[in-house]
Amino acid sequence: MNAFKKLLGIALGAALVFGMLQGAASAQIKIGIAGPITGPYAKFGEQLTRGGTAAAEAINKAGGIMGKKIEIVPGDDACDPKQARAVANKMVNDGVYAVAGHFCSSSTIPASEVYDEANILQITPASTNPMVTDRGLPAVFRVCGRDDQQGDVAGDYITKHFKGKKVAVIHDKDTYGQGLADATKSRLNKNGMKEVLYEGVTRGDKDFNSLVTKMKGLGVGVIYFGGLHTEAGLIARQSWEQGLKAVFISGDGIVTDEFPNIAGPATEGVLMSFGADPRNLPQAASAVKAFRAAGYEPEAYTLYAYTAIQVIADALKANNLSKDGRKLAAYLKAHSFDTVMGKKEFDGKGDLKVSDYVMYRWTKGKDGKFNYAEIEM
Amino acid sequence: MYILLQQLVNGLILGSIYGLIAIGYTMVYGIIGMINFAHGEIYMISAYLFAIFLALAIMFGVHSLPVALLITLVFTVIITGLYGFVVERVAYRPLRGSSRLAPLISAIGMSLVLQNYVQIAQGARDQALPPLYTGVFRFGSAEEFVQITHIQLIIILVTVVSMVALNLLINHTSLGRACRATQQDRTMANLLGINTDRVISLVFVIGAAMASVAGMLITFNFGSFNYFIGFVAGIKAFTAAVLGGIGSIPGAMLGGIILGLSESMFAGLVNTDYKDVFAFALLVSVLVFRPTGILGRPEVEKI
Numbered sequence: 001m002n003a004f005k006k007l008l009g010i011a012l013g014a015a016l017v018f019g020m021l022q023g024a025a026s027a028q029i030k031i032g033i034a035g036p037i038t039g040p041y042a043k044f045g046e047q048l049t050r051g052g053t054a055a056a057e058a059i060n061k062a063g064g065i066m067g068k069k070i071e072i073v074p075g076d077d078a079c080d081p082k083q084a085r086a087v088a089n090k091m092v093n094d095g096v097y098a099v100a101g102h103f104c105s106s107s108t109i110p111a112s113e114v115y116d117e118a119n120i121l122q123i124t125p126a127s128t129n130p131m132v133t134d135r136g137l138p139a140v141f142r143v144c145g146r147d148d149q150q151g152d153v154a155g156d157y158i159t160k161h162f163k164g165k166k167v168a169v170i171h172d173k174d175t176y177g178q179g180l181a182d183a184t185k186s187r188l189n190k191n192g193m194k195e196v197l198y199e200g201v202t203r204g205d206k207d208f209n210s211l212v213t214k215m216k217g218l219g220v221g222v223i224y225f226g227g228l229h230t231e232a233g234l235i236a237r238q239s240w241e242q243g244l245k246a247v248f249i250s251g252d253g254i255v256t257d258e259f260p261n262i263a264g265p266a267t268e269g270v271l272m273s274f275g276a277d278p279r280n281l282p283q284a285a286s287a288v289k290a291f292r293a294a295g296y297e298p299e300a301y302t303l304y305a306y307t308a309i310q311v312i313a314d315a316l317k318a319n320n321l322s323k324d325g326r327k328l329a330a331y332l333k334a335h336s337f338d339t340v341m342g343k344k345e346f347d348g349k350g351d352l353k354v355s356d357y358v359m360y361r362w363t364k365g366k367d368g369k370f371n372y373a374e375i376e377m
Numbered sequence: 378m379y380i381l382l383q384q385l386v387n388g389l390i391l392g393s394i395y396g397l398i399a400i401g402y403t404m405v406y407g408i409i410g411m412i413n414f415a416h417g418e419i420y421m422i423s424a425y426l427f428a429i430f431l432a433l434a435i436m437f438g439v440h441s442l443p444v445a446l447l448i449t450l451v452f453t454v455i456i457t458g459l460y461g462f463v464v465e466r467v468a469y470r471p472l473r474g475s476s477r478l479a480p481l482i483s484a485i486g487m488s489l490v491l492q493n494y495v496q497i498a499q500g501a502r503d504q505a506l507p508p509l510y511t512g513v514f515r516f517g518s519a520e521e522f523v524q525i526t527h528i529q530l531i532i533i534l535v536t537v538v539s540m541v542a543l544n545l546l547i548n549h550t551s552l553g554r555a556c557r558a559t560q561q562d563r564t565m566a567n568l569l570g571i572n573t574d575r576v577i578s579l580v581f582v583i584g585a586a587m588a589s590v591a592g593m594l595i596t597f598n599f600g601s602f603n604y605f606i607g608f609v610a611g612i613k614a615f616t617a618a619v620l621g622g623i624g625s626i627p628g629a630m631l632g633g634i635i636l637g638l639s640e641s642m643f644a645g646l647v648n649t650d651y652k653d654v655f656a657f658a659l660l661v662s663v664l665v666f667r668p669t670g671i672l673g674r675p676e677v678e679k680i
Contacts, residue, residue, distance in 0.1 A: 038501045040603055173650070200650045204609050206599045207394075209387040210644035210652075217380035230503050234601060241511070242524060261505040262601045 028071035029064075029321065031056065031312055032091040033305065034101030034111065035126075039078035040230050043256050044103050048125055049074055050296060051305030052100050054287065055340075059309070065317050070309075077111070079104040088114035096120065097316060097323050100308035103301070105129030106175035112140045119325040121332075123311060125304035128252065129179045133350040139325035141332060141346055143307045143339075145275055145355035147176070150251050151183025153357040154273045157377060158184075158222055159191040162247065165221030168197040170211070170235065172227030180251045181226030196220060201231060208235050209242065216244045228253040233262025240266035247271065255300040260362065260370035267370045270362040275355070277374065278303040284340040307339040379521045384645035385638070390529045392637025393536040397591040398614035399621070399629035400539060401584035407624040408560050408580045411477070414484035415464055417611020418491035419585050423457040423592030424602040425499060428506055442509060454589045461585025462578055470574070488607070496604040505601040528598045535594060539587060540630045547626065556580060620660050622673025631671060635659075 033052040035045035049072075056070040064070060073094055075087035084107030091099055092114060098121040102108045108127035115122045116137045123141045124132060130146050158167060167188065171181035178200065185195060196218050201208060212235070215223065223239065223246050225232050236248045240263075249271040260267040279288050284303055291298040298306075314337055315328045322328065329350075336345045345353040360372040398420055405413040430452045434445040468487040472479045512527040547553040558566040559573045567573050595610075596602050613636065621632025639659050644652040663671065 038496070040501065040503055040605070042501045199648050202653060204605065206595075206601070206606070206609075207387075207391055208649075209390070210384055210641040211649050213380055213383045213387055214645050214649075216383075230601070230603075233505075234599065237508070237600060241508075241513075241526065243515075243522075258503065258505075261507075262503060264505075264508045264600060 028069050029316065030071050030073050030094060030096045031309065032073045032075055032094075032096040032099040032101060033309075034075035034077055034084070034087050034091065034099060034107075035103040036079040036107075037074060037076035039080075041079045041104070041228060043258050044126070044301060045076070047256075047298075047300055047302040048101070048103060048305040050291075051125070051298065051302035052309045054291065054302075055306040055309035055313075058287070058290075059313050065313050066321060068321070070313065075099075075101065077102055077104075077107045079107055081106050081110045084108070084111040085114060087111065091115075092118040092120060097321070098122070098312045098325075098328065100125060100305055100312060102127065104174075104176060105132060105179065108132050109135075109175070112137055115139070115325070120323065121312065121315070121325040121328045123308040125308045126252075126301045127176075129175050130183075131175070131179075136349075139329040139350075141311075141329070141350040143304050143311065143341070143344060143352065144252075144301075145357050146351060147180045147251070148183045149355050150273050150357050151180060151185075152187050153359065153377075154184045154224065154249060154251065155187025155191060157271070157273075157359050158188060158224065158249065159193055160377070162222045163193075166196045166219050167193060167222045167224060168199075168215050168218070168220040168246075169195045170197075170223060170225045170227075171200050172203050172231050173200040174203060174227065176253065177225075177227035179226070180253070181224065184224055184226070195224075201227075201235070203227075203231060205231070206234060208238050211235070212238050212242050212244055215239070215246065216242060220244070220246050222246055223248050225250045226253070229256055229259040229262065233259050233266075236263040236266040236270060240264075249273075252300070255372070257297075257299065257370075267362045268364055271375075272360050272362070272372065273357050274300070274360055274372075275304075276358055278307075278341045281340070281342055283338070283342055287340045303340050307341045307344065310339045311337045311344065379517055379523055380645070382523045384641050386523060386525050387645070388638035388641030389533060389634065390525070390637070391641055392617075392634035393533045393630075394591070394595055394610075394633070395614050395617040395636050396630040396633025397532070397536045397539065397594070398588060398610055399618040399633050400543065400626060401588045402615050402618040403621075403623055403626055403629040404543070404580055404584050404587075406618070407626075408556055409469075409577055411469070411480045412484065412615065412623075413469075413581075413584070414481070414611065415468070415487040415491060416584065416588060417607035417609075417614070418488045418495075419457060419460055419464070419607075420588040420592045420610055421602070421604065421607030422460055422491060422495065423453055423585075423589035424596040424606065425495060425504075426453045426456055426589070427593045427596050428504060428602070431506070450590075450593060453593055454586050457589035457592070458582045458585050461581045461588075464585075465578055465581040470577075488611075492604055492607065499604065501604060503601050503603045506596060508600060509597070526598070528594065532594045532598065535590060536630060536633075539590070540626055543583075543587075543626050552576075552579070616657070616660055619670055620663055622670030624674065625670075625672045628670055628672035635671075 035048040037045040056072050060069045077084035077087045088111035103126050105127040108124045121139045128147045169181050169185045171178040232250050232254045252274045332346050347353050361375045362372045401416045430449040439445040468483045469480050515522040515524045555571045555576050559576045617632035617636045618629045621628030640652045640656050643655040
């Protein structure tokens with residue numbers, strides 16, 4: 001018994017030492033990806049995780065950053081501001097070099113305060129609310145557009161194509177949704193069109209029939225919705241069920257194949273604003289092929305997350321793996337980056353210098369499934 | 378005019394939905410004096426079961442929709458009833474003798490367990506059913522009409538029929554007499570030979586069956602569901618039950634209708650942003666003047 005105990009002790013001790021050595025030897029570059037991995041918007045979180053992880057794998061296969069491999073640290077904020085703060089704190093404590101995240105603007109903004117205090121670089125692939133970069137934090141960037149740009153494109157489209165119709169502007173009372181609706185509303189008003197209805201619905205509600213009936217009574221011909229696909233799909237579907245003949249227009253919050261699932265036949269003819277589809281760019285060809293070979297369609301924000309990781313990796317390589325957020329930020333603002341979404345340059349606030357929002361229409365394809373395609377402005 | 382009528386119809390439909398789920402809350406409170414917070418989750422589980430069994434039925438070659446729905450109804454009600462029975466045995470029966478607070482906390486815990494179980498087993502995203510049946514009644518001209526879809530009409534009818542049937546059950550059958558006896562004095566009922574354990578289990582199963590019917594109809598009507606609908610629906614239905622007088626089955630229906638109408642009319646006439654504020658303010662004001670709800674019976678202390 002004694003000899004056995006001794007042997008066990010030696011074995012455990014060896015395992016412990018071995019484990020510690022292992023830990024010390026790997027010294028990987030941790031990069032965080034934060035988004036709604038669980039919750040109603042998990043589909044978008046999946047786009048971010050898959051896109052970012054694929055980029056890290058591709059970079060690791062090509063030798064990593066200065067010989068070291070990237071290790072992706074995922075963080076789940078469920079699109080909730082309180083959880084986003086907790087995720088940000090955990091990322092900082094884990095010792096990440098930079099973070100690609102978050103997704104919802106209402107999460108990115110509180111998280112950015114944590115990252116700024118810890119001087120960690122943050123690039124959001126998808127948060128479009130103007131406040132993300134407007135507050136002047138030095139190391140907050142985005143590789144997507146801004147809602148004021150998105151609102152301008154949508155507002156101009158409505159003014160051009162639906163001049164005489166009555167417009168209802170609806171939002172989901174959240175930072176992103178209301179911000180986008182407000183941006184479109186101000187553009188509409190500037191162009192001389194006044195909306196007949198401006199209201200907010202509650203996220204999580206299922207029954208919007210009273211709202212639809214009210215819009216019917218007002219003779220609404222265009223519904224502009226700022227929010228995500230869960231509520232958008234239900235409003236579109238209930239409008240269709242009640243026979244309200246109005247065009248449903250939304251923004252990048254409905255860019256997912258979940259939207260036609262929820263909206264059903266009401267999806268036909270729905271319009272939305274989104275960046276020019278990166279899947280068609282020649283620079284993205286090999287990445288897109290790799291995704292499709294693995295059985296995943298890199299829709300919406302997948303390639304945006306890929307781009308964010310690429311930019312982070314380039315900046316780390318050029319700055320000798322420095323974790324200093326402000327130093328990396330200065331590098332980002334002074335250089336251009338070759339990514340799967342083409343050449344990207346950042347302005348002094350952290351936004352992209354060139355942003356390209358276009359309008360898309362959802363239609364049913366020959367295979368019976370709904371898909372979106374770009375349309376003329 | 379038509380728009381106002383349509384808003385009234387919307388309110389009635391919404392109210393029936395709340396009432397159908399509220400019946401489960403009120404029955405359980407009526408018999409053992411505790412709020413079954415897991416009832417909303419039973420409703421959510423039945424929504425998932427409905428979608429799963431419907432998909433299975435169609436996959437196994439049942440082409441006629443009414444037959445598929447019937448098979449799905451049978452299976453969903455049975456399995457949901459089983460869930461209700463198990464929840465009662467696991468979470469409430471062991472705590473029968475303890476303080477009022479213990480089963481309440483256990484109920485909240487059970488509700489969280491069920492939510493997370495479904496979230497992990499089925500994923501967190503919204504699931505959706507395509508619109509399988511779109512029959513609708515429209516009254517009026519082609520331009521101005523009041524409409525109610527067939528499914529929505531069925532929801533209202535089922536709620537009314539359930540209320541009448543359950544009232545008949547409680548007031549005119551021997552099982553109902555056993556329920557009322559258990560409600561009035563459990564110890565005495567036991568001494569008189571009523572198996573109160575069995576009666577309580579039966580009430581939970583009936584409550585779960587009502588929730589499953591609600592889950593089926595509502596999922597069929599709206600098309601989308603996720604693991605969180607139980608919480609949202611539970612809050613509203615519980616409010617409806619309290620408003621109408623908790624413990625009273627007609628009260629559940631009345632509370633549901635009032636809540637649904639006030640939400641719809643406020644959203645239609647004022648704005649959608651604050652409709653929940655209005656609905657809950659209404660609840661508070663009713664409770665201030667009638668603490669036991671509209672049709673509630675004040676608790677009489679028997680000396």
